[in-house]
Structure formats: structure tokens, C-alpha cells
Amino acid sequence: LKSSEDTPSFTVKSYACQRRTPLKHHNTFLTEALEILAENAEFGENEGRSVAFRRSASVLKALPYAVRQMDDLKNLPCLGEHSQRVIKEILEDGSSREVESTRQSAQFQAMKALTGVFGVGVRSADRGFREGLLCPSDLIRTGQKLNKAQQAGVQYYDDLNRPVTKQEALAISQIVERAVNSVLPGSIITLTGGFRRGKEVGHDVDFLITHEEEGVEEGLMPKLVNWLDEQGFLLYQKTTRNSYLESKDGPARPPNNMDRFERCFSIFKLGQCSEDSSAVLETGSDDSGTTDNVNGTTRQQPGSSWRAVRVDLVVSPFSQFAFATLGWTGSKLFERELRRWAGQEKGMSLSSHALYDSKQQRYLRANSEEEIFAHLGLEFIPPCERNS
Ligand code: CTP
Ligand code: MN
Ligand code: MN
Ligand code: MN
Structure with missing residues (x-):
């Protein structure tokens, strides 16, 4: 006979990539506080400390209940002594002195x-x-x-600090699709980043582009950027070419977590979105956006007919597309935890380009995210539950 349990126990796995983390959860008042401390640690370039606070916050995001007392944290992984102290203070006093003084x-x-x-x-x-x-x-x-x-x-400070809506992201998608299909018909364009995880708003819009015919995607970015620029959609762009070298025994391992795809960090000029439908596609030659000069910075006036939006474009060869999709969907902590799981638990090395199995001394191919999770011995977690 099973022994009856008086308290329902909920177990949380210790790696973020082993659990489902929805966008909306029950412990925002705690996770926001812990993330202030994580951010402050990043400002001090203390990565270990920052990751510790982010992992603690992430565990609380995965709970199906709101934490009310310290007892609710029993058996949870990743909660360090410092995080527990902060949580305890918030539960008892409503706020944490350390968090508030940091914030101030x-x-x-x-x-x-x-x-x-x-x-x-x-x-x-x-x-x-x-x-x-x-x-x-x-x-x-x-x-x-x-x-x-x-x-x-x-x-473009003001515009870039105003959240990008889902509707604006879709309007940008239409522009990018038009542009990509003009320069390389048949390309596949995926909206990645936070919007793929179901976020309502973002700080930018992320796209991954590929083509089934391996190799034809080479040199796509300069053509794409040219097209966008000629149509007046670009306020700023910086393109980096692909620096990922295929050696004869497979793709070389990048020296750090930064991937080496052909990429473009840009700022788009987006025409005003109407309430219900797609954007009015406005081009730069019609410069009707009024600007004024504040302290030497050009600021757009409210009511201007366009706004600046950060857009990331990445081009991947088809054979690496599944890895690139997984790597560019995030969240950042989820990605980090995937790589840590691969290395520490599986003796594998995961990047946005490939998965290398050290024991078998070979690269493991994958045509979908599902296959990558399977290679890693993980249950598949859909994008909307990667909000670690
Ligand atoms: N990324 C990356 N290399 C970079 C920048 C980002 O691999 N140089 C990946 C991140 O790991 C993340 C994804 O791209 O998984 C999206 O990053 P980002 O746009 O910064 O964050 P989002 O999750 O999209 O959130 P936001 O709404 O703030 O944009
Ligand atoms: Mn993003
Ligand atoms: Mn971000
Ligand atoms: Mn981005």
C-alpha cells in the first residue's frame, strides 16, 4: 500500500531544460526581486552570482502554486542560502532590504x-x-x-525602450518575408526569440532564415540588407559574416557560446500599425516622421507615423537549422541549462550549430528540435514552456 501524504508534494527537476516553465506563473513578486539581484551581479560582472539568482528565480517560475511560507520551498533544487534569505524576508516583511536598496x-x-x-x-x-x-x-x-x-x-533611445508588440513583430515579419523572397525565393523564415515562446511583447524581433537547398543561403544576408536598405526600412545595421568553419570531421566547435552564423543586428523603421491589421508599409523616402532635437539626441515625437524597432536577422545552413532554431528561441537561461545538461550529464557539447557526442566522438544529426531533445535524453519542451 502507498503511504498517504498529507501535503501534496511537487517535485522540480534541477536543470531548467528538464522542466516546463510557462510565461505566466504564480511567484512574480519573488522572481522579480531575485532577478534584480541577478541583474546587479551582471553589472558587477559576477557571472556565477548572477546565474545562481537566475536559477533560483527560474525554479519559482515552474511552481504550480504561489509560495506563501518557507515550508513551500521544501525539496526544491537550486535555492541557495542567499536566495532563501531574500525569499524569507519578502514573505515575512513584504520586501527585501537588499533588493530595495539595490533598486534605489x-x-x-x-x-x-x-x-x-x-x-x-x-x-x-x-x-x-x-x-x-x-x-x-x-x-x-x-x-x-x-x-x-x-x-x-x-x-532612437525612446523607441528602442518601448516594448515591441506582437502585432509590430508580425508587421516586421511581413516585411522580412517580402525581402527574403525577393532575394532568395523558397527561403524559410522563422520568428524566434521571445515571440516564439509566446511573449506578448519583446525588446526586439528575432528571425532565423534558411533554405532547403544547402549552400544557396550563402551570401544571402548582404542581398537581404541591400533590399531592405533600398526600400528605406533600415535605420541602422551591422552585418557579421559567417565565421563557422567546417572541418573535414565535422563542424568546428565555437570557442564560446556566441554562435558564428551570418547575422545582422539592425534597427528597422516601422510604419504605424493600425489596430486590427498589419502595418502600413511605409518607406524611408517618405520621411514624414517628425523629429525634434533634445540635448543633441534626435527624438521622435509621439504621434509620429513610424517607430524604430530592433531586429536580429540570422542565416543558417539547412543542416544546422534545428540547432539554430533551438539556440535562438531561448530563454537565455534555458539555453544555458541545455548546454550545461549536455556537458555535465551527457558528455556532449551543444551549440547553435551542432551537437557533439564526446563518447562516440561524432556529431549527432537532427532535423528538428524534437530530435535534439531526444539525443540529449530530455523530454521535449515546447517553446512556450521554455520561459525559464
Ligand atoms: N542569442 C544568441 N546570440 C546572441 C544574442 C542572442 O544566441 N548574440 C540568442 C539568445 O540565447 C536567446 C535568443 O537569441 O535565446 C533571443 O535573444 P534576445 O532577443 O536577446 O532575447 P529574447 O528571449 O528574444 O527576449 P526579448 O523579448 O527581450 O528580445
Ligand atoms: Mn528577442
Ligand atoms: Mn532580451
Ligand atoms: Mn535578439
């Missing part, structure tokens, strides 16, 4: 504002803060040397 601190706020500029990373934001910069307009006021990306980041 001048350094955290400045780092948040400065890294919020497209093209400004943690390193330059930190340098700026130590020189007394507190907000994006300080970059202009103090005459900082800015690269092209950062200049665009300052110029």
Missing part, C-alpha cells in the same frame, strides 16, 4: 539606464558611471566618443 542605488540605476542604450555593454556603462555619467543624455552632454551602434542607440 545610484549605481544600479545608472547601469540600468546606460546599458539600456543599444550598443552600450556593461563594460562601457561601468566606465561611464565611474566618470560620473548617470543617464543616456549624459553620453551626449559630456561628448563621449560613441561608435555607430551607440550613436543609433542614443538617437
Whole structure:
């Protein structure tokens, strides 16, 4: 006979890629607090600490109930001593002093504002803060040397910090589809990133492009970018060519987690979306968007007929498409955990290009995400449940 349990027990697996994490969950008041600490650790370039807080938050996202007391955390993995202390304080007092003082601190706020500029990373934001910069307009006021990306980041700051809606993402999809089909008919275009995971809004729109005929996708990006630019859809773009070398025993392993696909980080000029349907496709030659000049930064006025939107374009050879799709769908923590699972539990090495089995000393092919999960000995987790 089974012993009866008085408390329903819910087990949570320890790797984020072993569990289902929906977009909406029951512990936002706790996860937001832990993620402030994670973000602050990133600003201090303390990766270990940041990942620890992100893993704790992620476990709480997977719970089918709201945590009310410390007892509700019994048997949960990944909750370190520090995270538990923060959770306890929030449950008892309604907030955590450490989280609130972090949130209020001048350094955290400045780092948040400065890294919020497209093209400004943690390193330059930190340098700026130590020189007394507190907000994006300080970059202009103090005459900082800015690269092209950062200049665009300052110029379109307001637009780029306004969430991109699903509707706007679909409007961009239509433009990208038109562009890709003009330069390489028959291409396959997938919306990846947060929107593929079911998010209602995002900070950008991510696309992965491939073609069934291996090889014809080579050189696609410059043609695509040209087309978009000629039609006036690009406010900024930086294209990086494919640096992934196929050696004779298979694809070489990238030196870090950054993949090597042909890619383009861009800023699109998107015509105003109407309420119910797709965007009015407006081109750059008709420059009806009114702008004004604020502290040397060009800012779009509310009511302008277009807005700037960050768009990431990635081109993958067909044979790597499943890996690229998995790698570009996220979440970032889910990806990280997949790679950790592969390495620590399976003796395999996973990237957005390939899966290498160290024991068998060979690459494992896959034509779908499902096959990759199967190779890894994992239950398939659909995109909308990868919101770790
Ligand atoms: N990615 C990547 N290499 C980069 C940038 C991103 O592989 N240089 C991957 C990330 O791992 C993530 C996906 O692309 O899985 C999407 O990244 P991003 O657009 O930053 O985040 P989203 O999850 O789409 O969330 P958001 O709505 O904020 O855009
Ligand atoms: Mn994204
Ligand atoms: Mn993001
Ligand atoms: Mn992106």
C-alpha cells in the first residue's frame, strides 16, 4: 500500500531544460526581486552570482502554486542560502532590504539606464558611471566618443525602450518575408526569440532564415540588407559574416557560446500599425516622421507615423537549422541549462550549430528540435514552456 501524504508534494527537476516553465506563473513578486539581484551581479560582472539568482528565480517560475511560507520551498533544487534569505524576508516583511536598496542605488540605476542604450555593454556603462555619467543624455552632454551602434542607440533611445508588440513583430515579419523572397525565393523564415515562446511583447524581433537547398543561403544576408536598405526600412545595421568553419570531421566547435552564423543586428523603421491589421508599409523616402532635437539626441515625437524597432536577422545552413532554431528561441537561461545538461550529464557539447557526442566522438544529426531533445535524453519542451 502507498503511504498517504498529507501535503501534496511537487517535485522540480534541477536543470531548467528538464522542466516546463510557462510565461505566466504564480511567484512574480519573488522572481522579480531575485532577478534584480541577478541583474546587479551582471553589472558587477559576477557571472556565477548572477546565474545562481537566475536559477533560483527560474525554479519559482515552474511552481504550480504561489509560495506563501518557507515550508513551500521544501525539496526544491537550486535555492541557495542567499536566495532563501531574500525569499524569507519578502514573505515575512513584504520586501527585501537588499533588493530595495539595490533598486534605489545610484549605481544600479545608472547601469540600468546606460546599458539600456543599444550598443552600450556593461563594460562601457561601468566606465561611464565611474566618470560620473548617470543617464543616456549624459553620453551626449559630456561628448563621449560613441561608435555607430551607440550613436543609433542614443538617437532612437525612446523607441528602442518601448516594448515591441506582437502585432509590430508580425508587421516586421511581413516585411522580412517580402525581402527574403525577393532575394532568395523558397527561403524559410522563422520568428524566434521571445515571440516564439509566446511573449506578448519583446525588446526586439528575432528571425532565423534558411533554405532547403544547402549552400544557396550563402551570401544571402548582404542581398537581404541591400533590399531592405533600398526600400528605406533600415535605420541602422551591422552585418557579421559567417565565421563557422567546417572541418573535414565535422563542424568546428565555437570557442564560446556566441554562435558564428551570418547575422545582422539592425534597427528597422516601422510604419504605424493600425489596430486590427498589419502595418502600413511605409518607406524611408517618405520621411514624414517628425523629429525634434533634445540635448543633441534626435527624438521622435509621439504621434509620429513610424517607430524604430530592433531586429536580429540570422542565416543558417539547412543542416544546422534545428540547432539554430533551438539556440535562438531561448530563454537565455534555458539555453544555458541545455548546454550545461549536455556537458555535465551527457558528455556532449551543444551549440547553435551542432551537437557533439564526446563518447562516440561524432556529431549527432537532427532535423528538428524534437530530435535534439531526444539525443540529449530530455523530454521535449515546447517553446512556450521554455520561459525559464
Ligand atoms: N542569442 C544568441 N546570440 C546572441 C544574442 C542572442 O544566441 N548574440 C540568442 C539568445 O540565447 C536567446 C535568443 O537569441 O535565446 C533571443 O535573444 P534576445 O532577443 O536577446 O532575447 P529574447 O528571449 O528574444 O527576449 P526579448 O523579448 O527581450 O528580445
Ligand atoms: Mn528577442
Ligand atoms: Mn532580451
Ligand atoms: Mn535578439
